[in-house]
Amino acid sequence: MNAALPxxxxxxxxxxxxxxxxxxFGETGHRVSTAGHVAEIVDIAESDPVDLxxxxxxxxxxxxxxxxxxxxxxxxxxxxxxxxxxxxxxxIVARCLAAGCExxxxxxxxxxxxxxxxxxxxxxx
Amino acid sequence: xxxxDQETPTSSLAQAPVSTLxxxxxxxxxxxxxxxxxxxxxxxxxxxANISHDLRTPLTAVITHAxxxxxxxxxxxxxxxxDSISGIINGGRQLLAQVGEILKYARGAANQLTITWTEFxxxxxxxxxxxxxxxxxxxxxxxLETDVPADxxxxxxxxxxxxxxxxxxxxxxxxxxxxxxxxWVRVTRGQGPDGPECVIEVGDTGIGIDPAHxxxxxxxxxxxxxxxxxxxHGTGLGLTIAxxxxxxxxxxxxxxxxxxxxxxxxxxxxxxxx
Numbered sequence: 001m002n003a004a005l006p007x008x009x010x011x012x013x014x015x016x017x018x019x020x021x022x023x024x025f026g027e028t029g030h031r032v033s034t035a036g037h038v039a040e041i042v043d044i045a046e047s048d049p050v051d052l053x054x055x056x057x058x059x060x061x062x063x064x065x066x067x068x069x070x071x072x073x074x075x076x077x078x079x080x081x082x083x084x085x086x087x088x089x090x091x092i093v094a095r096c097l098a099a100g101c102e103x104x105x106x107x108x109x110x111x112x113x114x115x116x117x118x119x120x121x122x123x124x125x
Numbered sequence: 126x127x128x129x130d131q132e133t134p135t136s137s138l139a140q141a142p143v144s145t146l147x148x149x150x151x152x153x154x155x156x157x158x159x160x161x162x163x164x165x166x167x168x169x170x171x172x173x174a175n176i177s178h179d180l181r182t183p184l185t186a187v188i189t190h191a192x193x194x195x196x197x198x199x200x201x202x203x204x205x206x207x208d209s210i211s212g213i214i215n216g217g218r219q220l221l222a223q224v225g226e227i228l229k230y231a232r233g234a235a236n237q238l239t240i241t242w243t244e245f246x247x248x249x250x251x252x253x254x255x256x257x258x259x260x261x262x263x264x265x266x267x268x269l270e271t272d273v274p275a276d277x278x279x280x281x282x283x284x285x286x287x288x289x290x291x292x293x294x295x296x297x298x299x300x301x302x303x304x305x306x307x308x309w310v311r312v313t314r315g316q317g318p319d320g321p322e323c324v325i326e327v328g329d330t331g332i333g334i335d336p337a338h339x340x341x342x343x344x345x346x347x348x349x350x351x352x353x354x355x356x357x358h359g360t361g362l363g364l365t366i367a368x369x370x371x372x373x374x375x376x377x378x379x380x381x382x383x384x385x386x387x388x389x390x391x392x393x394x395x396x397x398x399x
Contacts, residue, residue: 023190
């Protein structure tokens with residue numbers, strides 16, 4: 001993989017969605033990692049700084065907030081975190097934003113829109 | 126011709142033979158029966174919420190893969206291939222909307238829907254829903270009109286949920302109106318039992334609904350024509366959800382319609398004078 005490309009980590013416990021995201025971002029100039037367990041996600045982020053974390057809230061062994069807590073504690077927060085979730089209740093959205101998410105998007109986000117927005121997020125520091 | 130083939134609900138309590146047990150025992154049994162039915166209903170609601178949430182995930186994969194192909198990310202496609210991929214995406218999005226409707230119903234049934242109050246211009250939400258439904262109306266050859274007083278004060282309500290109600294009523298109106306017909310959304314100021322209100326009317330010149338079925342259309346899972354050969358498909362939850370959302374706002378919803386005479390659905394949002 002080309003280390004100069006932005007690193008997108010897809011934290012998602014469904015392999016079908018992981019595959020779709022891997023194709024979408026992998027074919028458009030990003031390095032993509034996928035993982036569905038909290039420990040695995042944290043390991044990847046520790047060993048390879050994450051530019052964009054696409055975070056599902058319901059993971060195999062915990063939730064997305066556990067991931068954010070641990071990454072913050074380890075001082076390896078992603079450059080940008082976006083919650084990609086099946087839940088859009090106002091209290092969930094507020095909790096994600098308070099936890100530092102740039103945006104909360106309801107799955108499935110149209111592919112082109114997700115790429116365009118990712119481009120904007122990655123363009124800002 | 127539409128017909129009602131939905132079975133009339135019956136109560137097992139009503140059919141029970143006359144009991145010789147003491148009244149106190151009968152009451153206890155009835156209360157236990159009610160508690161059991163409520164528990165089963167809660168299970169059904171939870172099942173609907175879980176299954177609709179779980180269905181979203183594989184649908185996300187299907188739609189995203191199809192959009193990757195459509196958008197040429199894996200290379201250019203021929204026009205015929207694009208048409209076919211667009212069919213997959215449209216079908217997937219339609220299924221997704223129906224799954225979303227089931228989830229919304231389940232949340233409503235479990236009293237998990239909350240209102241996020243904000244102030245907004247009703248005309249903006251109506252214009253937005255009009256735009257969303259424009260292509261559907263134009264495909265069917267149906268004219269879409271809106272009429273909102275230019276000086277209407279902002280309303281205090283949940284913008285997303287009001288949009289959902291109007292979108293549902295508009296979608297139905299277009300669906301049940303044939304080529305050359307008209308669909309409209311009109312807002313007027315009214316006086317309700319509890320004070321001033323906005324009355325939102327969504328009308329059409331479509332097939333209409335027999336007055337005998339007016340209450341049925343708001344009942345969960347009910348469709349006036351529920352036969353396998355019915356022409357209009359859906360979950361049968363749209364109007365149930367719309368009524369729930371209107372009631373959460375403290376409003377009312379009703380319809381005026383007759384077979385062959387079009388339909389006019391009305392709902393209100395309390396609109397205190399400033």
